[in-house]
Each structure stands twice: as structure tokens, then as C-alpha cells.
Amino acid sequence: MSKDNLTNVSVQVIDENKVFQKDNINNYIKSVVDKDLALNYHVISVFGSQSTGKSTLLNTLFHTKFDVMNETQRQQTTKGIWLGFSPKIQSNITNNENIFVMDVEGSDGRERGEDQDFERKAALFALSTSQVLIINIWEHQVGLYQGANMGLLKTVFDVNLSLFGNTAHKVLLLFVIRDHIGNTPLENLADTLTQDLTKMWENITKPKNVDENVKLTDYFDLKFVTLSHKVLQPDQFQEDIKKLGDKFTKDDLLKIDYKQNFPVDGWTLYAENCWEQIQSNKDLDLPTQQTLVARFRCDEIVKESLELFKSEFDQIFESFDYNIDAVQLSEKFTKLSQLTLNSYDSQASHYNSLVYNSKRETLINDINFKLKSIYDLYLKNLKKSSIEKFNAIFQDKTNKSTFLEKSQSKDLISKEFEISLNQIFTTNEYFEYELELKEFKNDLDRELQNITLNEIKSVIIKFNKKISPLIKNQTLEILSIPDEEVWDRILNNFHEIVTNSLSNFKINDDEFDFKLGLSTQENKEIKIKLEKSAWISLDQFIHDYLNEDNVITILKHKFEESFQFDSNNVPRIWKNEQEISKSYKEASDFALHLLPLLSIAKTSNNIEIIPDYPLFEEQDDEDKEDNHRFAHILTAVQQNKIKTKFLKQIEINYRDASRSIITNVAK
Ligand code: GDP
Numbered sequence: 095m096s097k098d099n100l101t102n103v104s105v106q107v108i109d110e111n112k113v114f115q116k117d118n119i120n121n122y123i124k125s126v127v128d129k130d131l132a133l134n135y136h137v138i139s140v141f142g143s144q145s146t147g148k149s150t151l152l153n154t155l156f157h158t159k160f161d162v163m164n165e166t167q168r169q170q171t172t173k174g175i176w177l178g179f180s181p182k183i184q185s186n187i188t189n190n191e192n193i194f195v196m197d198v199e200g201s202d203g204r205e206r207g208e209d210q211d212f213e214r215k216a217a218l219f220a221l222s223t224s225q226v227l228i229i230n231i232w233e234h235q236v237g238l239y240q241g242a243n244m245g246l247l248k249t250v251f252d253v254n255l256s257l258f259g260n261t262a263h264k265v266l267l268l269f270v271i272r273d274h275i276g277n278t279p280l281e282n283l284a285d286t287l288t289q290d291l292t293k294m295w296e297n298i299t300k301p302k303n304v305d306e307n308v309k310l311t312d313y314f315d316l317k318f319v320t321l322s323h324k325v326l327q328p329d330q331f332q333e334d335i336k337k338l339g340d341k342f343t344k345d346d347l348l349k350i351d352y353k354q355n356f357p358v359d360g361w362t363l364y365a366e367n368c369w370e371q372i373q374s375n376k377d378l379d380l381p382t383q384q385t386l387v388a389r390f391r392c393d394e395i396v397k398e399s400l401e402l403f404k405s406e407f408d409q410i411f412e413s414f415d416y417n418i419d420a421v422q423l424s425e426k427f428t429k430l431s432q433l434t435l436n437s438y439d440s441q442a443s444h445y446n447s448l449v450y451n452s453k454r455e456t457l458i459n460d461i462n463f464k465l466k467s468i469y470d471l472y473l474k475n476l477k478k479s480s481i482e483k484f485n486a487i488f489q490d491k492t493n494k495s496t497f498l499e500k501s502q503s504k505d506l507i508s509k510e511f512e513i514s515l516n517q518i519f520t521t522n523e524y525f526e527y528e529l530e531l532k533e534f535k536n537d538l539d540r541e542l543q544n545i546t547l548n549e550i551k552s553v554i555i556k557f558n559k560k561i562s563p564l565i566k567n568q569t570l571e572i573l574s575i576p577d578e579e580v581w582d583r584i585l586n587n588f589h590e591i592v593t594n595s596l597s598n599f600k601i602n603d604d605e606f607d608f609k610l611g612l613s614t615q616e617n618k619e620i621k622i623k624l625e626k627s628a629w630i631s632l633d634q635f636i637h638d639y640l641n642e643d644n645v646i647t648i649l650k651h652k653f654e655e656s657f658q659f660d661s662n663n664v665p666r667i668w669k670n671e672q673e674i675s676k677s678y679k680e681a682s683d684f685a686l687h688l689l690p691l692l693s694i695a696k697t698s699n700n701i702e703i704i705p706d707y708p709l710f711e712e713q714d715d716e717d718k719e720d721n722h723r724f725a726h727i728l729t730a731v732q733q734n735k736i737k738t739k740f741l742k743q744i745e746i747n748y749r750d751a752s753r754s755i756i757t758n759v760a761k
């Protein structure tokens with residue numbers, strides 16, 4: 095196929111969806127190249143802001159047919175990267191170079207992120223796949239960093255270096271300065287641009303696998319040309335283009351150096367690979383290579399620093415006194431952390447700051463994880479000793495404070511704990527604070543509860559010790575004169591003892607305070623417990639004392655009193671059997687009528703005594719049976735047994751009396 099009647103004027107290399115058009119390119123190349131080009135071809139690309147006449151330049155210089163912005167409609171051309179084969183260079187010299195030209199179509203909306211992304215990737219692609227990169231700028235843009243696209247160029251160079259740094263071939267950067275008026279000579283413009291580029295190159299952080307001292311000129315040759323204003327000086331413009339074409343044909347610009355080392359059919363594959371790498375490089379603002387190196391090195395430094403930390407840590411905490419002050423512990427923590435972080439910072443801070451910071455975070459987490467184990471142990475110990483301290487206050491016999499005053503030291507101990515906790519916590523926010531404090535306060539509350547419960551028990555015991563003998567002795571005394579009102583007196587006496595003993599705690603008509611810092615309800619419960627324990631004392635005593643033998647003894651005693659003594663308490667002298675018999679009957683009846691009084695506890699108006707509270711917890715639920723147990727002292731069977739035994743035992747009194755008559759008669 096002849097170069098002059100190309101069926102396809104150009105082909106899309108990268109479409110608007112950023113897809114590489116491999117098949118279309120191969121077909122296009124086959125359609126425009128009819129012989130084996132071997133290595134004898136060039137790829138030339140253009141870079142520059144939109145609508146700066148790039149396509150116009152290429153079409154004029156290389157006779158390509160790229161879309162040019164329509165002057166009247168200012169329509170947007172299809173976005174993407176286009177490839178066109180040059181049938182011939184516009185030149186004063188006949189030529190037959192095989193030149194492929196790439197034109198980048200973007201949009202004017204440079205501020206839009208999506209477009210910037212494409213622009214950057216397209217520029218990088220052009221740079222990595224071409225031998226000549228034409229940088230198209232207006233004359234008035236020279237010296238303006240933004241205007242001349244230097245920022246974009248810097249990113250592109252930077253990423254190019256990290257992506258293709260070691261494989262990159264040398265590229266010619268041809269600055270085509272448009273609309274050159276002629277006031278400033280080319281050499282001055284070239285100087286300015288060279289200085290700007292050199293400065294920019296120095297500011298690029300070189301990837302680790304690239305020598306730090308590489309120069310711009312190791313990667314790029316710089317050439318500068320000017321073109322006259324196309325519209326104002328059309329003839330001059332054409333003349334300038336021809337002169338530029340001459341440079342291409344005279345082998346001045348197309349030096350062998352720039353050539354790729356593979357045939358043109360390999361270029362498609364190579365370009366595809368380049369595009370893939372550029373595409374997969376998620377964020378071209380991030381120097382990938384640098385990041386990788388930073389990650390690798392920072393990981394190593396983290397490891398080293400952690401080892402340092404661990405050896406120091408082991409040394410300090412191997413045999414550690416957990417009773418030290420929180421301030422001291424806090425200092426140790428801070429020192430250890432600082433030592434470790436200093437070691438990390440001194441080596442790692444020069445690496446990519448994102449990587450450096452994120453690895454620093456992981457290091458801090460690792461440090462804290464270890465410190466936390468000590469923190470936990472320390473707090474456990476601190477909690478234990480604080481609770482012990484609290485307990486000791488109650489056990490201290492020399493401490494004359496009241497129970498209430500002692501229990502108020504809870505606040506002080508809690509405060510002390512909080513201060514210690516705070517001391518360590520402020521050095522490290524990784525530690526638990528609120529939870530630990532809450533837990534400790536709960537522990538203290540629980541401890542005080544236990545202590546109070548014990549104190550209640552001892553109040554009850556003390557109370558019991560005091561009233562139990564009173565109940566016993568006074569009830570015993572009352573029982574020694576058993577009559578119909580004996581239980582009224584026992585009950586009254588009992589209530590009096592209880593009321594007297596509780597009077598110290600009474601604060602008003604129906605409220606008590608046992609000075610344990612408890613609520614009205616709790617105090618009421620204690621009062622009930624005390625009363626109940628008094629009832630138990632009474633119950634125990636009467637059931638113990640009024641057993642069969644004792645009751646027989648009481649009855650006998652009462653019998654003897656009335657049988658042996660007359661109403662003036664004078665011992666009787668028996669005169670005859672009849673008299674004895676009568677008195678004997680009277681005395682035994684008198685004694686026996688006491689038996690029911692001692693067998694069941696009833697008041698004089700015949701009401702059975704029922705304790706105010708159930709006395710035996712385990713029988714609480716089983717109806718009122720339990721409460722009747724108190725009054726029911728001797729069963730009917732027991733009473734009969736007592737009666738029988740009693741009558742048998744007093745017989746001897748009768749016989750003795752009879753004998754005394756015989757003695758009297760005998761005298
Ligand atoms: P591209 O977007 O960079 O490819 O620019 P185009 O080649 O499509 O041209 C954009 C506009 O600039 C068109 O209207 C051209 O006629 C105009 N143009 C082309 N070359 C020149 C030039 O040398 N000087 C000036 N002032 N305008 C030009």
C-alpha cells in the first residue's frame with residue numbers, strides 16, 4: 095500500500111475508556127507499512143495544554159490528519175491517544191523516514207480530577223513509548239511554572255523514573271515554542287526552560303534503585319525551536335515548520351540513540367505493557383517505588399526498634415516490684431516508648447511520610463500491647479493493696495473512729511487509686527481508664543458491703559451476749575413463782591429488756607440507726623434481726639429450762655412448800671392421819687394445777703404467745719406451725735409422765751409425815 099493514499103488516517107491507541115486498542119493498532123500498522131521496517135522507525139509524541147495547536151503542528155509537520163479543533167464551533171474531539179503514520183515530513187529536503195506520530199486528545203477542563211488523571215497517564219504513556227517528546231508551549235508561558243505545565247511534567251518524570259527508571263531509554267525532549275514574536279531570542283528562552291527543568295529534576299525524590307545523582311541529561315536530551323504565529327504570520331509559520339522538518343530529516347533530531355530496541359510489531363506489546371503498568375499504578379501522585387522501598391525499610395526498622403524495646407523491657411520487668419509509685423511506673427513506660435520511637439524515628443523519618451507514619455502507628459501499637467501487660471499486672475496489684483488498706487482501717491484496734499468514719503475512707507482510697515491510674519494513663523491512651531476506675535469502685539463497694547455485713551453480724555452477736563443472760567436470769571426468776579400471770583410477766587419483762595437494749599439506736603418513734611451508714615430500710619431490717627435473736631434466746635431458754643425433770647422439781651418444790659409449811663411458813667406438826675391426807679391432797683392439787691401453766695405459754699387472758707417473727711428460717715413457708723412451737727413446751731404425754739413421776743416422788747413425803755405421828759404418839 096502506498097503511503098500517499100492511506101485508507102485509515104489514524105488509529106486510537108487508548109480509547110476514551112482508557113482501554114488499549116491492541117488489535118486495531120496491529121491492523122493499522124499492517125495497513126500502513128508494506129515492508130519489514132526492522133528497527134528503522136521512530137515514534138514521536140506531543141505533550142502540552144489543550145488547544146495550543148498540537149494537532150495543527152503535527153498535521154503540518156508530518157502530514158498526519160489528526161482532528162483539529164474547529165475554529166468556529168470549538169467542538170471537543172474524541173478523548174484518547176491517537177496514532178498516525180507520517181507519509182512524509184514537511185521539509186526542504188526529500189525524505190523517507192518511517193515516523194509514527196502520537197497525538198493526545200484531552201479536554202480543556204484541566205481542573206477536573208478525572209481529566210487530570212487521564213492527562214497524567216497519557217503524558218506518561220507518551221514519554222515511555224516514544225523516542226521524541228514534543229513539548230508544545232506558548233512563548234508567553236516560558237518561565238511560568240503552572241502555565242508551562244511544569245507541575246505535570248514533574249509528576250510525569252517522577253513516576254516515569256520509579257516505574258521505568260532502570261529500563262528507560264533516552265528520550266529527546268523537543269520544546270516547540272509557539273507564537274514566537276522574536277523579541278526574546280531562542281537562546282534566552284532555552285536557558286530559562288533549561289534552568290526550570292534542572293531545578294525541577296533536583297526536586298524529584300529519586301527511587302532507591304536509581305542512583306541519587308542521576309542528571310536530567312542522563313535520561314533526556316533537550317532541544318528548543320520556535321515557531322511563528324500561524325494566523326498572524328502564516329508564511330513565516332510554514333517556513334519555520336519546514337526548517338523544523340529539515341532538522342528531522344538531517345538526522346539531527348532522530349538520532350539512533352532514541353530508538354527502541356525492538357521491531358515495530360514489538361512496539362504494540364511494549365506499549366501495552368507500559369499502559370498496564372501506568373493503569374495499575376493506582377495513584378500517580380504516589381511514587382510507587384519509593385513507597386515499596388519505604389515499606390520494606392520501615393518494616394525492618396520497626397523490627398529492629400522492637401527488638402531494642404523487648405530487651406530493655408525484659409531487663410526492667412523481669413524482676414519487677416509492682417509496689418512502686420505510679421509516677422515511677424509512668425516514667426519507665428515513657429522512657430521505654432521514647433527510646434523505641436527515637437530509634438525508629440532516627441532511621442525511618444526520611445522515608446515516605448505516609449509509610450513512615452503508618453509503620454510508626456503499628457510500632458506504637460506493639461509497644462503498647464506489651465506495656466499493657468505490665469499495666470494490667472500493676473493495676474491488679476494496686477487494686478489488691480488498696481482493698482487491703484481499706485480493710486486494715488477496720489481491723490486496726492487502735493483506730494478509735496466510728497464505723498461510719500472508717501467507711502468514709504472509701505472515698506479517699508478511691509481517689510488515691512484514681513490519681514495513680516491517671517498518672518499512668520496520661521502517658522498512654524491505649525490503656526483502659528474509665529473501665530478500670532469503674533471496676534475498682536465496684537470492688538470497693540463490694541468490700542464495704544462485706545465489711546458492713548460482718549459488722550452487722552457482730553452487732554447482733556454483741557446484742558445477744560448482752561441480752562441473752564438478762565432474759566435467762568430474769569425469766570428464770572419469774573418462773574420461780576408460777577401463777578396464772580407468769581407469762582404476762584415473762585413477756586413484759588422480755589419486751590422491756592429488748593426495748594432498753596435498742597434504746598441507744600432509736601432516733602425517733604419508729605426509726606433506728608445502727609451507725610453503719612445504712613438506709614432506713616436496712617436499719618429496720620437490722621432491728622428486726624436483733625428482735626428476732628432476742629426471741630430465739632427466750633425460746634431457747636424456756637424450752638431448755640422447762641424440761642420434764644426441771645418441771646417435776648418445780649412442782650415438787652411447790653408441793654413441799656404448801657405441804658410442809660403452814661400459811662405462816664411454820665413447819666407443820668401432824669396430829670393425825672386425816673390431817674395429813676387432807677393437806678397432802680391440797681398440796682399436790684396446788685402443785686399439779688401449775689403443770690399446764692408451765693406446759694403452754696399463754697397470757698392470763700388465755701392467749702397463746704406467738705413470737706413477732708418466725709424463728710426458724712427453714713420453716714418459713716410451712717404455715718404458722720413454727721410459731722406455735724414457741725408456746726407448746728410440754729406435750730400431753732409429757733405432762734402425764736410428769737404427773738405420774740411427780741405423784742410417785744411425793745409419796746415419800748406422805749410416809750414421812752405418817753411416821754412423824756407415830757413418833758409423836760410414842761413419846
Ligand atoms: P490542540 O488541542 O493542542 O491539538 O490544538 P489544535 O491543533 O486543535 O488547535 C487549537 C486552535 O488553535 C485551533 O483553532 C487552531 O487554528 C489554533 N492554532 C493552531 N496553531 C496555532 C498557532 O501557531 N498559533 C495560534 N495562535 N493559534 C493556533
Ligand code: MG
Nearest residue numbers: 148149161199
Ligand atoms: Mg489536538
